[in-house]
Amino acid sequence: MLPDSNRSRTSVKNEVQLSTVSVDCVIFGLEADALKVLLVQHDSGVMEGQWALPGDYIRNDIDLEKMPGMVLSQLTGLDNVFVELFDVMGKVDRVSHQRVITAAYFALINTEKYELKTGLGARDVKWVDIHNIPALIYDHNEIIKRGHEALKLKLRREPIGVELLPKLFTLTQFQRMYETILDITLDTRNFRKKIIKEGILQDSGQKEVNVPYRAPNLYSFDAEKYDELRSQGYFLNIY
Amino acid sequence: MLPDSNRSRTSVKNEVQLSTVSVDCVIFGLEADALKVLLVQHDSGVMEGQWALPGDYIRNDIDLEKMPGMVLSQLTGLDNVFVELFDVMGKVDRVSHQRVITAAYFALINTEKYELKTGLGARDVKWVDIHNIPALIYDHNEIIKRGHEALKLKLRREPIGVELLPKLFTLTQFQRMYETILDITLDTRNFRKKIIKEGILQDSGQKEVNVPYRAPNLYSFDAEKYDELRSQGYFLNIY
DNA sequence: TACCTTTATGTAAAATTTACAATATGCTCC
DNA sequence: GGAGCATATTGTAAATTTTACATAAAGGTA
Incomplete structure (x- = not known):
């Protein structure tokens, strides 16, 4: 990367290209006999009523890797949870009307013991069995699939x-x-x-x-x- | 993620947070008996003369996953090369003066047969043995280390x-x-x-x-x- | 033909994997 | 106290895989 004032030849000179970046979290909830995923229902806006992965736009004054922890903390009250990046989705047309790059993280927690809270513009929050995920917005179903693969690979390398x-x-x-x-x-x-x-x-x-x-x-x-x-x-x- | 007009509670309402995003590539070059990494020397600017990973700022009209291919194409003329994302670096202070999130990709190519070209604001381009990487700008040495781990893991799963x-x-x-x-x-x-x-x-x-x-x-x-x-x-x- | 360099290969012992099903325990209910 | 219930615990023989290790074969060169 050449992040100084001299722009690369593929970029417009002297004009920093800015982007909208978000974080999406595949929060896996382990139960005695089932693996679930935490979904949120949008409160309002274009996507009102639709289900999606919890996430947020990034803030430039916060380390990117702290973002998923913040999302988790708001929805579950949990801190210090295992979280790992597993993909970045960056197709131009993955979200309509504006290009949004999203960093996809997965987390693994216990569904029991913790009370879900709505937050982050969510009307509702719920656990859904990994085998029964409904149609979600954008590429969120694909993100979950990849997240599960990443989780499985991770588990074989680390307990x-x-x-x-x-x-x-x-x-x-x-x-x-x-x-x-x-x-x-x-x-x-x-x-x-x-x-x-x-x-x-x-x-x-x-x-x-x-x-x-x-x-x-x-x-x-x-x-x-x-x-x-x-x-x-x-x-x-x-x- | 809630990418509609309704902003999350952690973000400033009605104001989309924009970020500078770049792509850095750990281009591994395989030789008969050595593994090398492609480095570029900055042509001018604050980082003039310093060595770094090849990369570029992203363009909002190009799929993120096409960016590493473009970087590679410009430096080596190679197309259709195996490239894979392995990390995202997003600490607030990883780059001085502005927050730059970078998507880190690795590629694996043959150092022979292809002629290196300077490009992307590089004064010079060269292959360096993985055991002899000099001090690079920002967190690029760390990115290479992680990229090598990702490459090794990948090779055990796919030849x-x-x-x-x-x-x-x-x-x-x-x-x-x-x-x-x-x-x-x-x-x-x-x-x-x-x-x-x-x-x-x-x-x-x-x-x-x-x-x-x-x-x-x-x-x-x-x-x-x-x-x-x-x-x-x-x-x-x-x- | 002798020599140099690299390729190709075997084997025995140890460890691991695989496919199976019967017994042990602790509690509950009568 | 005994029968019944539900889950925990365990063994073994056969097949496969891993490990450690050294020598013979082949092609070219001098």
């Missing part, structure tokens, strides 16, 4: 989902997390063998209580062990 | 490098491509066994000619076979 589980969790919870996000079914025996062998989980010696069946063992995540694996280029092959 | 090899190539060329890009050394016997077993290469039955040693067999890439693998979530584990 980002453990942060959504309690400090101590059962192997079944751990497996369901993978199954739900990756949208696959796993063989329990083989999955456990693999995870145990990798050593990223530690048996706490405790058992869950107050369950009306055999109490499962509780495990914790061994971050050190995992960091060791990641430095060697970790990729979880499960099908 | 993007084959397009840089001749239609018919030797297993040694194929192996060197992986070694150079991933910056590792591979065991020849094990690498060949793995690749052959995967079936993504076809023995053409021909041999290279005019070599002053045992003539190696020539192979071609089996795109169909690879597509089959990719649909099952391909990831090449080699160390």
Whole structure:
């Protein structure tokens, strides 16, 4: 990039090209058995009543990477959530009437425990199952599809989902997390063998209580062990 | 995102926030035994004489994803090259005096065969070995580092490098491509066994000619076979 | 024909993957 | 206290894959 007063030959000399830039967030909500996406319904304007991904126009006095956190904070009250950029949509005609470039981020949170708030010009906010996304404005359906692919790839490289589980969790919870996000079914025996062998989980010696069946063992995540694996280029092959 | 006349509550009402947006390209050049990056030297302006990644400000009448191709075309004359977005840098203070958001793309091409041209306000253009990148302007060194990580990850999922090899190539060329890009050394016997077993290469039955040693067999890439693998979530584990 | 350089290849041991189903536990209800 | 219910937990044999490692083959050159 040549960001000084000398403009490139493809740009108009001495005239800085300005653009409208927004941030769109695919906020994935993990439940015990379903993966959902947070959608907002526009309050007014041309798109009144239509459903869309939560997002906002960027502000030039705020770091771009802080924007998705702000969106999330306004809709869920959550802070310090895992968020990652996965794409940028920049076709000239993706939005009618004006060219809007959007940075697409995904986040992964727990749908439980947090109360949704309307905000950001939204009349309504709701969780929708990933398999049942309605028609959204612009290219938002495509953004969700790509976001899910990015999430799945990420999960195979990093167990980002453990942060959504309690400090101590059962192997079944751990497996369901993978199954739900990756949208696959796993063989329990083989999955456990693999995870145990990798050593990223530690048996706490405790058992869950107050369950009306055999109490499962509780495990914790061994971050050190995992960091060791990641430095060697970790990729979880499960099908 | 709520891109209609109704602005979000975090934005100033009825005033569209505009931004300066650029594209920076980490153009990787593959040689027989080295991975290089294309750098340009600024012609004039505040950054005169300093080295940087090639890039340009975006134009609002051109699809964002077409920009890196245009940059590449101007510097190398190459068209239809593999290019992929891997990050967006958007900190407020990453560039002095004005906030510039940049979309970072990487490309992978062959340094041979193509003549570099100065262009885009560049006084000079050159290939620099990935291990010897000088201090660049702004956060360009960081962008290269991230671009290399993205390239390595991509190569493990897709054999993007084959397009840089001749239609018919030797297993040694194929192996060197992986070694150079991933910056590792591979065991020849094990690498060949793995690749052959995967079936993504076809023995053409021909041999290279005019070599002053045992003539190696020539192979071609089996795109169909690879597509089959990719649909099952391909990831090449080699160390 | 001897030599140089690079290609091509095998194998045994260890580790991993795969495909399967029966038993163990804790609680509830009678 | 025993039967029933629901989930947790676990093993194994076969097939496949990975790992570590060294020698012979081929083509050209001198």
